[in-house]
């Protein structure tokens with residue numbers, strides 16, 4: 600998979616050189632490229648924003664640099680992902696869908712967002728998805744792009760060592776939250792690992808884990824049960 604990220608803060612994505620994503624890049628599984636939007640400005644000040652038509656607080660990102668940048672980066676089969684508070688809610692099903700794509704291009708806005716004509720122009724020529732991380736306001740699209748890239752890339756074969764670890768996670772197998780996990784020592788600060796996990800009885804362990812998942816889901820995410 601090829602991933603292109605356009606941002607005015609390219610250094611923000613330096614962290615993608617480490618851990619599993621860094622290894623996937625080194626192994627050629629993930630072709631990830633970060634681009635500074637200001638490369639596509641024409642003025643000496645590398646201007647990327649201006650005041651909003653109709654008034655209002657803050658600044659809006661100018662369409663011209665985005666048009667030039669996306670003209671040079673988008674391929675016919677690319678999906679243009681635009682993080683936005685007004686986007687569809689990002690989810691594990693959407694992560695799975697995007698993991699099957701060959702080329703993702705992220706347009707990371709700042710200020711009060713990107714001139715709407717950028718989305719309109721490219722939606723008329725290809726696939727564009729406005730995506731929101733959740734119902735809270737961030738300062739730009741970079742954090743959302745990072746989360747989406749991590750959620751998507753870990754689903755690409757070869758990125759995560761043990762594919763089985765992808766199946767039992769929350770929002771994957773049965774739509775319930777994941778059960779609690781424990782490791783050595785068996786006792787820590789007088790807290791004991793649940794005895795069933797030390798029993799070797801795999802049936803009882805599976806039952807206990809499902810019960811724990813259900814309890815957690817009822818307590819923390821009743822919406823996942825349609826309540």
Ligand SMILES: N#Cc1c(-c2ccc3ccn(Cc4ccc(CN5CCCC5)cc4)c3c2)n[nH]c1N
Nearest residue numbers: 682683708709731732733735736737738739740743
């Ligand atoms: N994904 C995601 C996001 C974002 C996100 C994503 C991308 C950008 C680009 C700029 N900002 C900052 C911002 C701040 C306030 C507003 C609302 N204003 C009201 C009147 C005009 C705009 C718009 C944008 C962004 C925020 N926030 N929360 C999420 N889940």
